[in-house]
Amino acid sequence: MNNRTTNLNTHSLAFLAKCLADENRLRILFCVSKEKKSVSMIVEELGLSQPLASHHLKELKRALLVKVERSGPFVYYEITDPRILVILAELDELGTALLSKRTTF
Amino acid sequence: MNNRTTNLNTHSLAFLAKCLADENRLRILFCVSKEKKSVSMIVEELGLSQPLASHHLKELKRALLVKVERSGPFVYYEITDPRILVILAELDELGTALLSKRTTF
DNA sequence: TCAACATATAAACGTTTATACATATGATTA
């Protein structure tokens, strides 16, 4: 029963990771990480088609990583919890470390 | 040019996240997180088929998350950098927090 | 060298996913 301390909820972990496993979604996440942005702002900033952005935003929302707020004709998305940015920064750093430490090329 | 400080390498991030986005791979990762284990040990512990375990180990190795070591007929896998465990713990915690804080059900 | 065991690879299959295109919904303003 000491797995409790080491093993985590693989189900929800995999679910979150799956949402983070797409470059466009990551870009959108960073895009709305400092301030709320409308879909059209995101579309323009990232050069995505509007339906594609909408689709990925839906996925991000499904994973609760972004929250939505309507204002007039615009729908604003913003990051739910900035801690995800810290985690992603750590993961990015780890990735770099893994690359630099690897023995086999 | 201040994106440098906030935006990360979405490519390698997505690559790492993709590797973490599978429950079986996460289970394998936790399984080899405390001590190196042979494929057959992993297979037995997690109840996976041998080819399936082998396939996922290959993916984990491709992402440099595990390292391999042969000893006689056995091939031992172990976690490369334990920091991934910290990151996953944080992600798991965030997942729980997101769920408890959500407003829409 | 042969047999037995441990692990890896290959091919095939069904499922999921990202994307594009077309269209619908919803809100605003004239």
Added chain:
DNA sequence: TAATCATATGTATAAACGTTTATATGTTGA
């Protein structure tokens, strides 16, 4: 209400993925 703008949804398609089954590679000991 009509027209326009912002966003969402539906459908289709191609690629990627996880899994299974079968087979191959590699190692050890008789």
